Amino acid sequence: MIEDSRFSPPKPVTPVNPTTGRREFLKFLAGSPLLAALGLPLSLRGQYLENNEMGERLITEVEEALNVFDFERLAKDKLPPAHWGYLASGVEDNATLRANREAFKNFHLRPRRLVDVSSIDMARTLFGIQWDSPIFLCPAASQKAYHPEGEVAVARAAKSQGHLQVLSTGTTSSLEDVNAARGTPVWFQLYTQGWEITRSFVDRAEAAGCPVLVLTVDQLRPHQNSETQFRYIREDTRSCIQCHDPDDRLRNKRMFDGVNLEARESDRDQLTWDIVGKLRDITDMKIVLKGIVTREDAQLCLKYGVDGVIVSNHGGRAQETGWATLDSLPEVVEAVGEKIPVIVDSGFRRGTDIFKALALGATAVGIGRPYLWGLAAFGQEGVERVLELLRLELELAMMSVGARTLDEISPQSIGRH
Ligand SMILES: Cc1cc2nc3c(=O)[nH]c(=O)nc-3n(C[C@H](O)[C@H](O)[C@H](O)COP(=O)(O)O)c2cc1C
Secondary structure, three states: OOOOHHHOOOOOOOOOOHHHHHHHHHHHHHOOHHHHHHOOOOOOOOOOOOOOOOOOOOOOOHHHOOOHHHHHHHHHHHOOHHHHHHHHOOOOOOHHHHHHHHHHHHEEEOOOOOOOOOOOEOOEEEOOEEEOOOEEEOOOOOHHHOOOOHHHHHHHHHHHHOOEEEEOOOOOOOHHHHHHHHOOOOEEEEOOOOHHHHHHHHHHHHHOOOOEEEEEOOOOOOOOOOHHHHHHHHHOOOOHHHOOOOOOHHHHOHHHOOOOHHHOOOOHHHOOOHHHHHHHHHOOOEEEEEOOOOHHHHHHHHHOOOOEEEEOOHHHOOOOOOOOHHHHHHHHHHHHOOOOOEEEEOOOOOHHHHHHHHHOOOOEEEEOHHHHHHHHHHOHHHHHHHHHHHHHHHHHHHHHOOOOEHHHOOHHHEEEO
């Protein structure tokens, strides 16, 4: 059972520090009618935080975090506005981003009493490998924008906490370094780039021992209408050149090292189902499609021999469908039956969220932003604590409904309001 360090007495509140003082001053400025009269932008502080109800005090040590939102607020405080904007952004009105969170409220747990829950086992097997928990780390590009150790720090945390990690095509650490830090090969997420480059990525991932290729199919163009991100970029007075060349964004992307960029074309909006067969012809890795949200596409996945699906809307950052993944999950589960694993991500912030998806038939649940908040806040340690908190919360949810293993979680474990 997970040690419950959350219930140790809270630490005394630290005296006001210069950062807090600055925050207070900015808050005062943001509310000042003078700024509005001058037509200057109001501070974006407080906006686009997923959980705004926690007061202003930031945690200063990793152990102080009571839930993943404590890391969110610290990440926002620490990161340059442009990087925070990239991390937080949905698209357009952020309707899909919000829908992902709102959907959890439509379900409740159905507690059961007098079950011996002294031992909880949340092990889950995926493609023949047993994991200690069904929670995994989603692919996310550019992790050095949050911490200098980026994906390698995440890999160390995934190793120490025993979680599956999926590495993005947009990784800022080399795949081989990440695998070395993780100890076993990660799953590799693929964005196609034109066949010659795509093939080089697949070959490299296979040579590095990656067992699973995750083809993301929901982001049709490399750049979306990420309005929140664009607003934060406008607030950022730094020169981007400090971190990366805005005209050469691939320079920090390690998968592109040594690649003939002339062969690069963004072909995502021309992808069709034929891609599955083309990939199958060049690799023995399992092929998982990320971004499937309808029963029709789930059935096509079976037809084309896909090995697994990830029900995902990219955390609300790809398309403004306004449709939560928790609400698309049941029809995908129904269409697929038990033939292949149905994994889900987007909006998971609590153990109870994860529990609800498992009750609706998900095999495993991915998190994106929460571990990036942990990374930005405290590096490896922050990611570790995010994972620990989510496992602890999932364990409590399982105990509440008397489920001692994941197989004992069923549709009867939850109800709909
Ligand atoms: C900053 C950021 C970068 C991302 N980059 C990728 C990526 O390179 N490839 C990909 O398939 N998904 C990417 N995603 C989507 C995640 O894999 C995942 O679907 C999403 O974050 C889950 O939602 P959540 O952030 O609400 O947990 C990214 C997400 C974020 C927040």
